[in-house]
Amino acid sequence: MKLKLSSSVIPWLILLTCILLYLYSSVLSFYSSTANSSFIRLRDIRKSPTCNFSEGRWIRDPSYQPIYGANCPFHRNSWNCLRNKRENMRNINSWRWVPDSCSLSRIHPVEFLGLMRNKNIGFVGDSLNENFLVSFLCILHTADEGAKKWKRKGAWRGGYFPKFNVTVAYHRAVLLAKYDWQPTKFPGQDGLKGIYRVDVDVPANDWINITKFYDVLVFNTGHWWNHDKFPKETPLVFYEKGKPLLPPLKVSDGLQVVLNNVVSYIEREVLPRTVKLWRTQSPRHFYGGEWNQNGSCLFDGPLDENQLDLWFHPKNRGVNKEAREVNHLIQQALQGTSIKLLEVSHLSEFRADAHPAIWLGKQDAVAIWGQDCMHWCLPGLPDTWVDILSEIILNNLERG
Numbered sequence: 001m002k003l004k005l006s007s008s009v010i011p012w013l014i015l016l017t018c019i020l021l022y023l024y025s026s027v028l029s030f031y032s033s034t035a036n037s038s039f040i041r042l043r044d045i046r047k048s049p050t051c052n053f054s055e056g057r058w059i060r061d062p063s064y065q066p067i068y069g070a071n072c073p074f075h076r077n078s079w080n081c082l083r084n085k086r087e088n089m090r091n092i093n094s095w096r097w098v099p100d101s102c103s104l105s106r107i108h109p110v111e112f113l114g115l116m117r118n119k120n121i122g123f124v125g126d127s128l129n130e131n132f133l134v135s136f137l138c139i140l141h142t143a144d145e146g147a148k149k150w151k152r153k154g155a156w157r158g159g160y161f162p163k164f165n166v167t168v169a170y171h172r173a174v175l176l177a178k179y180d181w182q183p184t185k186f187p188g189q190d191g192l193k194g195i196y197r198v199d200v201d202v203p204a205n206d207w208i209n210i211t212k213f214y215d216v217l218v219f220n221t222g223h224w225w226n227h228d229k230f231p232k233e234t235p236l237v238f239y240e241k242g243k244p245l246l247p248p249l250k251v252s253d254g255l256q257v258v259l260n261n262v263v264s265y266i267e268r269e270v271l272p273r274t275v276k277l278w279r280t281q282s283p284r285h286f287y288g289g290e291w292n293q294n295g296s297c298l299f300d301g302p303l304d305e306n307q308l309d310l311w312f313h314p315k316n317r318g319v320n321k322e323a324r325e326v327n328h329l330i331q332q333a334l335q336g337t338s339i340k341l342l343e344v345s346h347l348s349e350f351r352a353d354a355h356p357a358i359w360l361g362k363q364d365a366v367a368i369w370g371q372d373c374m375h376w377c378l379p380g381l382p383d384t385w386v387d388i389l390s391e392i393i394l395n396n397l398e399r400g
């Protein structure tokens with residue numbers, strides 16, 4: 001449709017583009033001499049400022065296939081669904097996300113790394129950000145086969161792309177705040193073994209000192225704020241300025257306080273030119289029970305839009321409702337700040353079919369851990385997150 005329409009307006013668009021380019025380049029020549037600026041501005045013109053990549057639908061497109069395979073050196077075994085022979089991978093990866101009000105192009109790894117030359121991109125958060133990182137590294141690896149694993153103090157894992165002098169890395173900090181195990185000195189009747197002390201006002205060591213190293217930072221947290229990870233024998237106890245917060249906070253209130261503190265730390269410490277993003281919660285798809293109650297995700301296609309509320313709306317009390325609850329807190333914490341939302345929840349809610357499920361690459365993994373309906377197969381859904389992330393990065397980099 002777009003193509004047909006454009007045939008009559010093309011001459012006008014070209015003229016308009018030339019005028020804009022002329023104006024931009026004359027303005028730019030005053031302020032900047034970087035060679036790639038006008039390219040970035042061109043991308044700006046192309047994108048409508050109101051575009052919401054998160055509103056759209058999945059369409060089946062058998063010609064659409066991943067740009068990396070099972071041999072990417074950055075894979076983690078349990079997410080390497082091709083190697084683990086997950087059923088249906090060809091179908092799973094033949095769905096394309098199509099936003100309603102704009103086009104989402106696939107990342108072009110060579111072009112992207114060229115524009116990112118001498119820059120660094122950091123992810124901070126839990127294993128769902130690591131899942132995201134691995135997707136990103138595997139995609140970028142196709143543009144620089146000489147990519148090396150990158151490791152330094154505080155960095156959990158990452159990659160360095162020597163052709164472009166770009167580092168992309170992940171810092172594991174599941175709660176973002178510092179937390180430490182403290183065994184109880186007085187074991188009592190209540191079964192309490194100790195507490196995890198969370199200092200709500202102190203960022204975790206793994207990222208406290210890295211904020212100046214990165215040109216782009218992508219934060220997340222959410223999957224550890226529950227009683228599975230911290231049951232009543234080993235609960236979270238929240239401290240501020242070194243003293244316990246009283247009365248003790250519920251887990252969700254603790255999350256809110258930590259979000260507010262982390263957000264103000266980022267606003268204070270991260271350089272203004274850094275692109276700051278917060279990825280919204282990645283939804284889980286446990287069907288028929290929690291992860292430890294035989295919850296499963298053996299689906300062979302995306303959910304329908306009209307099923308989503310049943311799965312995820314908190315009022316329906318389903319096992320996967322926490323994604324929207326966490327998002328609500330994130331939105332509140334980010335209001336009025338310079339940190340932008342990287343919205344991936346809605347488009348991901350559809351993809352009950354895209355988790356590793358029982359194909360985890362280890363014989364007894366399902367018996368011990370249950371199905372994995374939380375992380376995503378790679379190649380897979382996070383590749384679409386990468387497309388959106390790369391658009392946002394390129395659109396924001398030079399705006400300051």
Ligand SMILES: *[C@@H]1O[C@H](CO)[C@@H](O)[C@H](O)[C@H]1NC(C)=O
Nearest residue numbers: 052053054055056343346347
């Ligand atoms: C974009 O769309 C998603 C999904 O409908 C919605 O949750 C979000 O609030 C929208 N974002 C903006 C900035 O309007």
Ligand SMILES: *[C@@H]1O[C@H](CO)[C@@H](O)[C@H](O)[C@H]1NC(C)=O
Nearest residue numbers: 117118119120165166167213
């Ligand atoms: C690589 O990038 C860093 C910034 O991330 C810069 O300090 C360094 O000088 C660059 N190295 C080369 C060889 O250009």
Ligand SMILES: *[C@@H]1O[C@H](CO)[C@@H](O)[C@H](O)[C@H]1NC(C)=O
Nearest residue numbers: 153154204205206207208209
């Ligand atoms: C972070 O940097 C500060 C100031 O340089 C230093 O005192 C602190 O020990 C560092 N923390 C970590 C965990 O590296």
Ligand SMILES: *[C@@H]1O[C@H](CO)[C@@H](O)[C@H](O)[C@H]1NC(C)=O
Nearest residue numbers: 288289290291292293294295
């Ligand atoms: C899970 O399935 C196994 C095998 O079918 C069964 O023995 C067990 O009771 C189930 N557990 C729950 C919590 O439903």
